Amino acid sequence: MVLGRLITFACAESLSPIRTNWLTKIFVSGDVLSFCMQGIGGSMLSRSSSRNLGEKIIIIGLVLQILFFGVFMVTSAVFHQRLAVNPTAVSIMAPWQKYMFALYAVSALILVRSIFRIAEFAEGQGGALQKSEVYLYVFDAILMLLVMFTQLVRGRLDRL
Template identity: 55%
Template structure:
């Protein structure tokens, strides 16, 4: 159960990151600069994330039983490989969008501070990719491997990296581009 919970959390971070890029494209009115249309972007990458999530959770479930542990490890590694593949394509997609909108800015992108969000996406994406690569290497090393048998590696290459993702998105909170920011004068207090 512990392995399953540790494996699946970053998939939820990734889904949030996919949503942020979609909102960033909308915020800058840069859909013509995106290699994948905004409405398909989230569907494609979240779909890949769901597939990765299901394969990893199936593998994690099989690892709970002694007789199916090897098959479980294979499925976990396959799920992580799917996650890395989709995340790599997402990072390339983000880079293409960034390059195109810098080369040919929209009027919205020229007048808004959108770049900090794309850099936050890059930083968070790299942390998640490093974490996923670590997990692949860890599972390929087996239960007796150095990475699996020493807890410090889990803290450094999983917990600290995922904490880093949370810190990044707290410092560069995407609420401004998602439209959830409330101004003080928008708050109405009732007399009741």
């Protein structure tokens, strides 16, 4: 949603590789599909007979999430490069790049978290990543705290 609004604000729809009215639809749909797959896999974990299949479905959902997220990151980078080369009148006057860099920072944190989640489920229930809470704090909780902090700082910069 942030990327779509930034594209619209900069009057740069022609520079986006994906039309702005499709951005949210595509990436939210991918996220919902991924979430549903993870939920189905999670429900299967409760039954010992389908535990292995449940872990595989969760991993497939997480990989799908990373694929959609990768396409989002490429879309963002292509738009950024195009706007830097062919700035619009609005983009010349507005600090649009700070929003892009905040988007990149948040995206990188979320990507690291997603990769951690794949490793966590690939190891299985007996793996070190699921046995020790420190990994969950470092690669999940702290990363999401940094995402919120980055967005808070970006929001505060808007008021300056």
